[in-house]
Amino acid sequence: MVSAGDFRNGLTIEIEGNVFQIMEFQHVKPGKGAAFVRTKIKNIISGGVVERTFRPTEKFPQARIDRVDMQYLYADGDLFHFMNVENYDQVALNGDTIGDALKFVKENEMCKVCSYNGNVFSVEPPLFVELEITDTEPGFKGDTATGATKPAIVETGASVQVPLFVSQGDKIKIDTRTGEYLSRV
Structure with missing residues (x-):
């Protein structure tokens, strides 16, 4: 569990069943009233960015995002095929999951496939x-x-x-x- 007072940029947390990544945060101590944490958080599944405020004592479970290095093999219609180079497991992802991530990626290049609870939500190309x-x-x-x-x-x-x-x-x-x-x- 992570309290809102311990937020850091890049931290991933679960809020109401959704997974969010903290883009920006700011601790605010107004002259009158209780302190609060103003944040800009991004839903990592849908990509939407929302601004929310939290009390510093609120606690949230930390979400564990798995990033696995996989080799981009080929595209077959709307499916993009990736292979884990350690155990040779292959994964086929649809175009909605990929988006524009493979715009500059050739076949046989390494990418990071990001998943949460076994569900792949994005692909990160090499920098x-x-x-x-x-x-x-x-x-x-x-x-x-x-x-x-x-x-x-x-x-x-x-x-x-x-x-x-x-x-x-x-x-x-x-x-x-x-x-x-x-x-x-």
Whole structure:
């Protein structure tokens, strides 16, 4: 059990049968009245963010989230197949569970599959990936002074904004959290 006075960012708790992760918290001690904890919590199953206040003495059970490293094997229609590399168990997840998580992930790359009580609710891609550009317009000489960007399609089919000097066939490094170009490889 975790009391509201002990909240920390990233902590996962159960409230009324739902699992929430604490995004932000603030201990408030008004001049008049009792102290309270103002929080911004995210429902990890649905993804909704809610602001709530709690008394510091309220207690909640801590939710245990399992994050397992799994290899992304392939997509078959609306199903995405993953394999646990330790025991070779395979899991097929539907597109609703995956969302945009695999936008920058190639087959045979490692991902973290997150589950609560055996129910998978999300997939976390690696933080950085290296992908090859399959299609982009050529940059023009002299356009580099402004730091302008152009759209490019990477080998997974996703679109990324890249600097003008990047050309088709180049390998680039992408931050999967923001979808931003980081550097050429």
